[in-house]
Amino acid sequence: xxxxxxxxxxxxxxxxxxxxxxxxxxxxxxxxxxxxxxxxxxxxxxxxxxxxxxxxxxxxxxxxxxxxxxxxxxxxxxxxxxxxxxxxxxxxxxxxxxxxxxxxxxxxxxxxxxxxxxxxxxxxxxxxxxxxxxxxxxxxxxxxxxxxxxxxxxxxxxxxxxxxxxxxxxxxxxxxxxxxxxxxxxxxxxxxxxxxxxxxxxxxxxxxxxxxxxxxxxxxxxxxxxxxxxxxxxxxxxxxxxxxxxxxxxxxxxxxxxxxxxxxxxxxxxxxxxxxxxxxxxxxxxxxxxxxxxxxxxxxxxxxxxxxxxxxxxxxxxxxxxxxxxxxxxxxxxxxxxxxxx
Numbered sequence: 047x048x049x050x051x052x053x054x055x056x057x058x059x060x061x062x063x064x065x066x067x068x069x070x071x072x073x074x075x076x077x078x079x080x081x082x083x084x085x086x087x088x089x090x091x092x093x094x095x096x097x098x099x100x101x102x103x104x105x106x107x108x109x110x111x112x113x114x115x116x117x118x119x120x121x122x123x124x125x126x127x128x129x130x131x132x133x134x135x136x137x138x139x140x141x142x143x144x145x146x147x148x149x150x151x152x153x154x155x156x157x158x159x160x161x162x163x164x165x166x167x168x169x170x171x172x173x174x175x176x177x178x179x180x181x182x183x184x185x186x187x188x189x190x191x192x193x194x195x196x197x198x199x200x201x202x203x204x205x206x207x208x209x210x211x212x213x214x215x216x217x218x219x220x221x222x223x224x225x226x227x228x229x230x231x232x233x234x235x236x237x238x239x240x241x242x243x244x245x246x247x248x249x250x251x252x253x254x255x256x257x258x259x260x261x262x263x264x265x266x267x268x269x270x271x272x273x274x275x276x277x278x279x280x281x282x283x284x285x286x287x288x289x290x291x292x293x294x295x296x297x298x299x300x301x302x303x304x305x306x307x308x309x310x311x312x313x314x315x316x317x318x319x320x321x322x323x324x325x326x327x328x329x330x331x332x333x334x335x336x337x338x339x340x341x342x343x344x345x346x347x348x349x350x351x352x353x354x355x356x357x358x359x360x361x362x363x364x365x366x367x368x369x370x371x372x373x374x375x376x377x378x379x380x381x382x383x384x385x386x387x388x
Contacts, residue, residue, distance in 0.1 A: 047099070048124075049096075049101075049120070049124075052082070052084070052092065053092055053095065053096060054124065054125055055080060055081070055082075056076060056080070056089065056092050056093065056096065057096055057101055057102070057113075057117060057120065057121060057125070058121060058125050059071070059076055059079055059080060060076070060093075060102065060111055060112075060113060060117075061113045061117060061118065061121045062365075063075065063079075064112055064113055064361055065361045065362070065363050065364075068290070068291075068361060069110070070104075070105055070109075070110025070111060070112050071110050071111055071112070072109055072110040072111075073086045073089040073090045073093060074086065076089045076093075077089055093111050096111070096117070097111060100114055100116045100117075101113070101114060101116055101117035101120060102114060102117055113360075113361075114326075115325045115326035115327050115328060115360065118325045118326070118338075118360060118364070119323075119325055119328075121364070122323060122325075122364050122368070126364060126365055126368070129365050129366070129368070129369045130369050130373070131369050131370050131373050135164060135370065136373065138160075138164060139160055139164065139370075139373070139374060139377065140377070142160045142163075143156060143157055143160055143377070143381065144156045145381060145385070149199075149203065149204070149205040149385075150173060150174060150202070150203040150204050150205070150346070150382055150385060150386070151173065151204065151205065151277075151279065153381060153382065153385060154171050154173060154279050154352075154354075154378070154382070155279055155281065157171070157354070157374065157377075157378055157381070158170070158171055158279055158280070158281035158282070158354070159281050159282070160374075161281075161282075161354070161356065161370070161371070161374050162281045162282025162285065162356070163282070164370060165356055165358070165366075165367050165370060165371075166285060166358075167282065167285050167356040167357060167358040167362070167367070168280065168281070168282045168283050168285045168286055168299075168303075168356060168357045168358070169280070169281045169282050169354070169355070169356050170278060170279070170280050170281075170303065170309065170312070170313050170341075170354070170355060170356070170357060171278070171279050171313070171352060171353065171354040171355075171378075172276050172277070172278055172279075172309075172310050172313045172314070172352045172353045172354075173202070173204055173276055173277045173278075173279065173352055174202045174203060174204065174344075174346040174350040174351060174352040174382060174386075175202055175204075175274070175275065175276040175350065175351070175352065176201070176202060176348065176349040176350045176351065177349060178201075178236050178238070178349070179200050179201055179202055179236065179237050179238075179273075179274040180200065180201040180233075180234055180235060180236055180237070181198055181199070181200055181201075181228075181232050181233055181234070181235065181237065181270050181273075182199050182200060182201050182233070182234070183198070183199045183233070184196065184197060184198045184199070184225070184228050184232075184233070184266060185197040186216070186221050186224050186225070186262065188215075188216050189209070191215065192211060192212045192213070192214060192215060192216075193209060193210065193211055193212065194209075194210050194212060194216050194262065195207050195208070195209055195210075196208050196209075196210055196262060196265040196266050196269055197269070198266060198269045198270045198273055199273070200237070200270075200273045200274055201348070201350075201386075202273075202274075202346070202350045202386070203346065203347075203350070203382060203385055203386035204273045204274075204277075205273065206269040206270075206272045206273035207269055208265035208266070208268055208269040209265070210261040210262050210264075210265040211261060212258070212261055212262070213257060213258055213261075214258065216262075220258065220259070220262075223255065223259060224259065224262050224263075224266075227248060227251075227252070227259065227263060228263070228266055231244065231247075231248050232266065232267075232270065237270055237271060237273075237274035240267060240270060240271055240274075245263070245264070245267055248263055249263070276310045276352070277306060277310070278303065278306055278309035278310050278312075278313060280303045280309070283296075283300055283303070285358070286299055286300065286357070289358070289359050291336050291359040291360065291361065292336060292337060292358075292359050295333045295334070295336060295337070298332075298333035299333050299334065299337070299357065302331055302333060302334075308331075312331070312334075312339065313339075313341050313353045313354075313355060314353065315341050315342065315343040315353040316343065317343045317345070317351040318343075319342070319343060320342070320372065321340065321341070321342045321368060321371060321372050321375075322340075322341050322342070323338065323339065323340050323341075323364075323368075324338070324339040325338050325360055326338070326360050334357070336359065336360060337357055337358065337359060337360065338357070338358050338359065338360050338362045338364075339355060339356075339357050340355050340356050340358070340362070340364075340367055340368060340371050341353050341354065341355025341356075341371065342354060342355060342371050342372050342375035343375065344375045344376070344378045344379035344382070345379045345383070346378075346379055346382035346383050346386060347382070347383035347386050347387060348386075350386070352378075352382075353375075354371070354374060354375050354378055355371050355375075356371060
């Protein structure tokens with residue numbers, strides 16, 4: 047439903063004032079700030095109409111109004127102009143991102159720290175993933191006595207590792223056999239084909255070397271499967287506790303974000319979308335009914351996609367945060383694509 051221009055301006059003024067102060071907004075303030083002449087009685091009538099239509103609500107202790115989820119949604123979709131981050135914000139973002147982290151997870155973590163710092167909100171990202179993920183490389187790193195670290199890297203640029211306990215000290219022959227076996231059976235292979243049957247076949251082919259080699263091969267196998275799935279990274283959870291609106295729900299939101307599959311589901315986006323929002327009751331998780339989730343997809347090269355965004359209160363400054371999330375999602379895709387190519 048389209049509102050009249052006057053109603054839209056009143057709704058915008060209420061939302062922007064509430065975002066700034068967190069206090070209900072009354073007609074006296076609106077008469078003072080609106081750019082057109084209007085009486086207090088007219089403003090009160092318009093506020094009553096907006097309340098009846100579900101765009102505003104009235105706390106029982108105040109004559110002022112506060113935005114509802116429906117009001118925020120209308121404001122975002124109909125009234126927000128095409129804002130862009132300021133030059134200063136874009137410079138701060140670009141100069142703060144550390145590209146020397148090396149792997150995708152490290153770079154994403156750094157980008158999230160920047161996003162959380164600049165918005166003051168909790169930042170979450172889903173690592174890049176695609177329908178077909180191949181293992182592109184591996185390393186075997188001897189550690190202390192009878193242990194070694196197995197590292198794998200995927201075509202999505204994700205790196206994972208496992209510690210293997212061995213029956214004897216790994217030497218040159220062990221390393222050579224490890225690289226030969228993984229190259230012949232796993233490197234360049236879609237991880238969807240990493241089945242128990244394939245693992246058993248490799249074990250059988252090793253013959254008398256199986257006892258020595260299988261701890262390494264199993265560690266490789268486990269790391270590869272973990273690396274091939276989408277993972278969630280979270281930064282700035284302190285912001286949940288710092289916000290008066292969200293602090294009662296912070297422990298439950300933190301628990302939700304600790305669950306990998308739930309966090310990935312929360313941040314899932316349509317890869318062809320521009321930006322997605324869930325406001326208040328639009329969120330499927332009850333602990334987020336007072337929250338806004340703002341997220342955008344990024345493309346990190348080829349067919350690899352991920353998402354990045356923030357979790358904040360419903361009174362988030364959408365005119366500032368939405369452009370920041372959109373801009374950072376674009377920067378994230380470019381940086382990760384360059385990292386994966388290298």
